[in-house]
Amino acid sequence: MDLPMHGYEDVQCDLSTLEVARVGGLRETTQAWEPYVLVNAAGCEVEPVAVFLRDLQAAGRPHATLRSYALDLLRWFRFSAGTCSAQGCGG
Template sequence: MAEREVSGLLVARVGSVEATAVASLPWVVLDGAGRSITPASEFLRELLACGNTPAFCRSYAFDLLRWFRFLAAVDVEWSRAKREDVRDFVLWLRTCHNPARDRRRPDAPTPGSLNARTGKPYLKSGYAPATINHAVSVLAAFYDHHLQTGQGPLVSPVPPPVP
């Protein structure tokens, strides 16, 4: 596989996470055509069945939406993703703009600058390391679920955590 340059990768903001009226699947991940992404729905339903809250499932749904958007941008099927794709996803998250940061007030401090009173930095315009770590954890659980059910790839593309 050739090295992929992800710093300038354009990932379309298509698809969405939508609430449903179905108690067994309160959130659904939709693709750019408005269709439910079945592997994501199956995983979210399993999370709910294991005692997780709808809010927990919603959080996971947004990470899955970001993953499926990335996969569409690099033209890779979810079941054919490799470790290199997960690596490139992480590298992309580290370099791309976080659209949630667009909701800043016009008079807000410059992203990444220091608060004069507390000395703590203001949020940068990208994704926080904790957000990236959460996304990788979600992917690991998603692929583990599909490995256990026999519906996904034979090997998870998510590398094991470093001890």
């Protein structure tokens, strides 16, 4: 089933052929107040994610929650980069 997105009705993409690069990563730290750091392909901290994780930490969320959310964001960034490359959007 094709579910068109507004403005992308004529874009065809076969996700079964999509190759998602394993770029970036999640680093575990030894710091109690910043237990995880999401890094990009260059190894630099992804600042918007760091701010989000600090907010979760301040709200009293357990480290496991921070890790889970950070891994979800890492997967999303990798997928987005792969789909942008496949569609030629310069991502």
